Amino acid sequence: MSDYDYDLFVIGAGSGGVRASRIAASHGAKVAVAEEYRIGGTCVIRGCVPKKMLVYGSMFAEELGHADKYGWTIEGATFDWNALRSFVMADVDRLEGLYGNTLSSHEVELFRERATIAGPHEVTLASGKTVSAGTILIATGGWPSVPEFPGNDLCITSNEVFHLEQQPKSLVVQGGGYIAMEFASIFNALGTEVSVINRSDKVLRGYDVQIVERMLHIAMERGIDFRMSCEIEKVERDGDCLLVHTGTENPIRADQVLIATGRKPNSEGLGLENVGVELAGNGAIKVDEYNQTSCESIYAVGDVTDRVQLTPVAIREGHAFADSVFGGNKRTIDYDNIPSAVFTQPPLAGVGMTETEARSQYGGVKVYTSDFRPMKNLFSDHVERGLYKMIVDDTSGKILGIHMIGPESPEILQVAAVAVKAGLTKQAFDDTVALHPSMAEELVLLK
Known part of the structure; x- marks a missing residue:
């Protein structure tokens, strides 16, 4: 029997906290999680998921603008913000339910209230209830930073x-x-x-x-x-x-x-001063490579640590934490060559070193580019050109980075990121037959 109410108590039911809770429970730990707002955290509730849905909705305006060139006649088309907003919020509700189901199916107890740290093994809930835990994980994410000015x-x-x-x-x-x-x-x-x-x-x-x-x-x-x-x-x-x-x-x-x-780590008011958890100047919780804070029983993952503010990173950190502490498999996260994207119109995406970074570190590099007009853009009144570039070590031929802007760039970049992570060379791309006609084929035709 444990001396504590729970083996693990997680503060924050976002992507990192939910993954940590589920994996720790699968390893046999008795787990509870507290969430003061909604299950799912920034990504699901007020971040990448609803934002990407708004991106899709706004992209349709562009498609609609040149539908006649595709042979479609659409009369009386109007846009209703409320309809798009309501659809997006309904899907957020659906996803929140799925996250809740994940917790309940793994027998993770959920407290829908704020939790603060009262001691190395003690958590106080907003209701006044105090519970104990062998390990506490902070996964409270980030929060928008607003500069001070009148109004x-x-x-x-x-x-x-x-x-x-x-x-x-x-x-x-x-x-x-x-x-x-x-x-x-x-x-x-x-x-x-x-x-x-x-x-x-x-x-x-x-x-x-x-x-x-x-x-x-x-x-x-x-x-x-x-x-x-x-x-x-x-x-x-x-x-x-x-x-x-x-x-x-x-x-x-x-x-x-x-x-x-920008966003700041959401660490205020958690009671961290009660247990001597060290913070960086911006409020980020300092952790070691195993996500452990300066207090031995307290860990932190995700944006509250201010390492790499990306949902997939928080998920991996939460998983690694649970495996390390409860699964007998102590492991860390590799932060090199993490792909990222910006969902503008058109979107841009990149992985690895930029040209500036590569020249600074390697000196001798070769840059291969393709500046082209995507076939899809031929239907549009916007004469917009895509741009793909590959940065290569001049000595070894190893790919140091791939960066692109154009339709569907994030979808294409995800696969290309595997090649960069694997340390492949430009020759490996040159040896690959192009898939024609596609935008992705530009990656194996770079000159």
Whole structure:
């Protein structure tokens, strides 16, 4: 018999927490999880899943715009934001139910309330109940970071954007990361007038510069107004609209202002000070390679640790934690060559080193590119070209990175990422027969 109520108590039922709970339970552990909001966390409830569905909805506007070239006549077509929003939220409900079923089918006890840490082996629930656990896992994810300026309470974040009662006719987006670029692209495609305010002269830091430049060119051609090297000084209400002051020109009038300036680890108010858990300057929980904090009985996974803020990474961390602590299989996560994508229109994706990173580390590199107009774009009025590039070590021929922008780039990149992870050479791609006609064939025809 255990000296504790549970072998494992998880705070946060997002992707990482649910995976850790399920795997630990499958190893025979008695597990409980507390979630103060909804099961599924950022990705399922207010992140990548509903966002991708909005992307699909907004992409249809582009398809509809040149349906006549495909031979289709569509009369009286109109867009209903409420219909799309309601469908997306209904699917979020469905997914939350599936996550709940996963927990219950593995006999994980669920507390639908906030939990805080009272001691190395003690958790206090919002109801006042205190429970004990041999191991505590923190998987509370991240939260939108909102800069301080007068009127920031009039703005929304990515948490609220899915629940807007009506589509804004005009939208100001502050930020230069993937969240800002994706929502700017979504609403632009749906017909909203979009302005992006970014405090630096660069967006999407960490992605290949040439690919980002192509994205910016296309986005501006599609009508998104980019205002670089400035930031919001204040927002004030003017009747039914908002006035966005940047200090450099006349204020921008907008129906909504979306703040997308990054996310911070959601570690406040968890009682970490009660057990001496060390935090980084940005509030991230410090952990070792096995996800263990400075308190021996407490671990953390996912965005609250601020390592790589991606759902699949949180899932792998949660799985590795459960295997290490409860499965007798101590293992770590390899963070090299993690593929990522930005679901703009068109989307961009990349894996491995950018050209700048490769030249800095390797010196001698070769860059192979394909700059082409996808066949699908022949039907569109937008003369947009795709761009694929491969960065190769000049000495060994090993592929150091692959980056692309164009229709379905994330779908293509996922398979290409396997090749980069496996350490394949450019010759392996050259030796592969092209699948024609396809966009993916460009990867084996790069010159």
